[in-house]
Amino acid sequence: MSNAEKYVPSAREQAFLEQVENPRYERLSINGLKPFIDGRVADEMQGFYSSDELDVLSQLKGTERDVEARMPVKMTRHYFELAQKSLPIRNLVKATPEETENLVGAEDPGHQMDYSPVEGLLHKYEMGLMYVVSTCSAHCRFCYREELISRKEIKRQDGTVAKKGMAQVGEVTDYIRRHNKLVAENAGRHPDTGREKLREILLSGGDPMVLSNTKIATWMGALAESGIEAIRIGTKEMAFFPDRFDDAFLSMMDLFHETWPHVGVRMMIHFNHPDEFLVLDDKGDYIEEDSGVLKWHASTQRAMEGVVSRGWLRVENQSPIIRGVNNDADALRIMQRALKRVGAENHYFFCGRDIIAHKAFNVPIEEAWRILNESQKGLSGVEAHARLSITHYKGKTEVSAVTEGPIPGVPGTENGVVIFKLIRSAAAAEARGKVSIVRRNPEAIWFDGYDDCVIADEAGLFDYVRVEAPSSQEPSSKELEDAR
Numbered sequence: 001m002s003n004a005e006k007y008v009p010s011a012r013e014q015a016f017l018e019q020v021e022n023p024r025y026e027r028l029s030i031n032g033l034k035p036f037i038d039g040r041v042a043d044e045m046q047g048f049y050s051s052d053e054l055d056v057l058s059q060l061k062g063t064e065r066d067v068e069a070r071m072p073v074k075m076t077r078h079y080f081e082l083a084q085k086s087l088p089i090r091n092l093v094k095a096t097p098e099e100t101e102n103l104v105g106a107e108d109p110g111h112q113m114d115y116s117p118v119e120g121l122l123h124k125y126e127m128g129l130m131y132v133v134s135t136c137s138a139h140c141r142f143c144y145r146e147e148l149i150s151r152k153e154i155k156r157q158d159g160t161v162a163k164k165g166m167a168q169v170g171e172v173t174d175y176i177r178r179h180n181k182l183v184a185e186n187a188g189r190h191p192d193t194g195r196e197k198l199r200e201i202l203l204s205g206g207d208p209m210v211l212s213n214t215k216i217a218t219w220m221g222a223l224a225e226s227g228i229e230a231i232r233i234g235t236k237e238m239a240f241f242p243d244r245f246d247d248a249f250l251s252m253m254d255l256f257h258e259t260w261p262h263v264g265v266r267m268m269i270h271f272n273h274p275d276e277f278l279v280l281d282d283k284g285d286y287i288e289e290d291s292g293v294l295k296w297h298a299s300t301q302r303a304m305e306g307v308v309s310r311g312w313l314r315v316e317n318q319s320p321i322i323r324g325v326n327n328d329a330d331a332l333r334i335m336q337r338a339l340k341r342v343g344a345e346n347h348y349f350f351c352g353r354d355i356i357a358h359k360a361f362n363v364p365i366e367e368a369w370r371i372l373n374e375s376q377k378g379l380s381g382v383e384a385h386a387r388l389s390i391t392h393y394k395g396k397t398e399v400s401a402v403t404e405g406p407i408p409g410v411p412g413t414e415n416g417v418v419i420f421k422l423i424r425s426a427a428a429a430e431a432r433g434k435v436s437i438v439r440r441n442p443e444a445i446w447f448d449g450y451d452d453c454v455i456a457d458e459a460g461l462f463d464y465v466r467v468e469a470p471s472s473q474e475p476s477s478k479e480l481e482d483a484r
């Protein structure tokens with residue numbers, strides 16, 4: 001019997017779970033290319049792929065360039081309707097042959113599994129990320145979890161090859177309790193690793209919002225009882241199927257808050273483009289309300305109002321900058337302004353990860369910085385909170401600045417420099433704030449594009465030591481020391 005099966009909820013969790021409602025949701029998702037190829041989709045969807053596009057994609061089926069083997073095709077009815085008037089929205093969900101032209105990339109981007117002490121949990125310093133499901137309502141072609149969603153077998157550091165497993169409630173909460181007990185007994189630091197309390201958990205995947213309310217509630221209750229101080233839900237459901245944020249879901253969240261009021265709850269939403277929530281007219285322009293603000297789709301507005309009106313439920317948007325989807329400063333400016341107006345924060349924009357086939361999606365690092373910087377011109381301070389982040393193996397790293405001119409007296413900087421700053425270290429909080437400075441390379445789409453350009457590497461981004469896989473729950477202090 002697994003730990004998950006043995007997990008017994010507390011009386012408080014049980015009382016909470018008994019009140020949760022689970023309506024059925026009709027997302028009307030289209031799964032795969034086959035319904036388009038066989039003509040089994042609704043009449044109005046028949047032209048979503050042209051017959052030439054379907055011919056080319058069919059010919060790739062079963063070859064190493066099979067687009068569906070790389071990333072399953074999936075789209076909700078709601079997203080299809082948005083796509084009717086928006087090329088960026090179509091590009092986000094529509095498979096193309098170009099995406100498997102160059103399959104270079106990492107099968108486990110950022111060596112995530114190096115930080116996995118139990119299956120389905122990544123423990124990075126004070127925060128844990130859990131894989132609780134391996135699908136979403138629709139699938140972004142650029143997904144940085146393509147290896148999880150397409151259920152690929154990946155090689156781990158210890159040489160074993162396996163699919164990434166899903167987190168189990170019993171195993172994860174056992175681990176949290178064990179880790180935090182040792183930390184509490186040792187004056188706030190884990191005796192072997194030096195890590196602090198594991199106090200924040202992100203429910204991720206895949207999209208937790210495709211699970212039932214009871215499953216989400218089970219995770220939240222169990223995490224709250226295990227001593228977690230803040231829970232995040234990472235979701236793109238507000239773009240794919242906003243009706244999921246209905247009264248039954250919000251009542252469950254209210255009840256959670258009443259039961260564990262000390263636990264912070266953050267909804268990490270994922271809008272890539274304003275076309276995902278603003279209404280377009282037939283000419284492709286956003287429609288203005290009489291008040292002068294841009295009009296939202298009614299279902300998305302309802303979903304957003306439902307979460308931001310809670311107050312205690314923080315809403316933060318984060319998005320990668322992707323070629324053909326949102327590498328557009330004007331669109332990002334509109335999005336940041338519109339989200340902040342309704343009470344959602346602009347948290348991070350990301351440079352795309354070095355996933356398999358990333359060259360089809362990622363824009364160069366310096367270009368991403370230029371687009372975001374350009375988009376924030378004219379925004380107020382609170383609207384322009386978002387930073388550009390790129391997830392290094394060592395931790396989240398801000399692309400802080402790209403200069404136009406040379407640094408006087410520093411040879412090789414004639415074309416300017418890029419300044420990276422480590423903002424969250426996967427291994428040790430002390431590393432925060434350290435910087436690396438490199439000569440510019442406008443072509444670089446990942447750190448290796450700067451390997452020959454390093455001027456100063458205080459953060460160690462270009463000379464890092466990979467931690468050993470956590471065979472005995474956590475890396476040793478020596479390994480973490482090396483990683484600092």
Ligand code: SF4
Nearest residue numbers: 136139140143206236
């Ligand atoms: S919503 Fe997130 S996890 Fe799901 S397909 Fe898109 S990027 Fe991947």
